[in-house]
Amino acid sequence: xxxxxxxxxxxxxxxxxxxxxxxxxxxxxxxxxxxxxxxxxxxxxxxxxxxxxxxxxxxxxxxxxxxxxxxxxxxxxxxxxxxxxxxxxxxxxxxxxxxxxxxxxxxxxxxxxxxxxxxxxxxxxxxxxxxxxxxxxxxxxxxxxxxxxxxxxxxxxxxxxxxxxxxxxxxxxxxxxxxxxxxxxxxxxxxxxxxxxxxxxxxxx
Numbered sequence: 086x087x088x089x090x091x092x093x094x095x096x097x098x099x100x101x102x103x104x105x106x107x108x109x110x111x112x113x114x115x116x117x118x119x120x121x122x123x124x125x126x127x128x129x130x131x132x133x134x135x136x137x138x139x140x141x142x143x144x145x146x147x148x149x150x151x152x153x154x155x156x157x158x159x160x161x162x163x164x165x166x167x168x169x170x171x172x173x174x175x176x177x178x179x180x181x182x183x184x185x186x187x188x189x190x191x192x193x194x195x196x197x198x199x200x201x202x203x204x205x206x207x208x209x210x211x212x213x214x215x216x217x218x219x220x221x222x223x224x225x226x227x228x229x230x231x232x233x234x235x236x237x238x239x240x241x242x243x244x245x246x247x248x249x250x251x252x253x254x255x256x257x258x259x260x261x262x263x264x265x266x267x268x269x270x271x272x273x274x275x276x277x278x279x280x281x282x283x284x285x286x287x288x289x290x
Contacts, residue, residue: 160287168287169200169208175284176200183226197222200288208288231272231282233264244271 160168177196184194197216203209216222236244244267252259272280273289280286 163287165207166202168284169202172200172284172288179229179281180224180226183228184224187226189224195221195224207290228281231265231268231285233259233261233268236264236268244268 273286
């Protein structure tokens with residue numbers, strides 16, 4: 086409620102009279118309010134006090150920390166090249182550790198792919214060596230597949246009960262798209278850097 090009151094206050098005072106500026110401000114504040122509400126839904130601790138004597142910039146930083154989280158803010162300061170480098174390290178390291186966990190020998194783990202910034206195409210994939218016809222070029226452990234089974238195969242997942250309740254409500258007509266969308270929101274904006282998939286999700290436009 087405090088944040089909502091602050092948004093209304095911002096829209097009613099001390100803003101530029103041009104309508105397009107108001108529209109931009111409304112969008113940004115409503116965007117923050119949406120994430121604030123997600124924090125409430127998932128019981129994420131937050132602190133916000135509109136009665137503080139902090140200046141405008143510090144207040145805005147408080148809102149960012151509440152709604153986006155400090156690690157998301159810091160993410161914005163990383164270059165795309167830094168994010169790609171981190172992704173490649175994560176991809177290689179996670180594949181190796183998961184396959185070894187599943188009793189694969191390190192000597193037989195295959196990965197000949199690497200993400201790379203491609204001019205005019207943002208990010209692409211290159212091979213690290215020649216690949217012959219029908220040759221395996223990468224092994225992906227099932228734990229690295231980002232799909233709705235992450236929720237459905239884990240009764241302890243925070244979204245599991247929600248998904249099961251939707252199954253009952255809609256007679257088991259599985260909505261893969263929206264289940265994946267819920268998972269994406271949870272992993273990227275709730276777990277953030279604690280998500281197994283964080284280096285990958287951070288590359289999404």
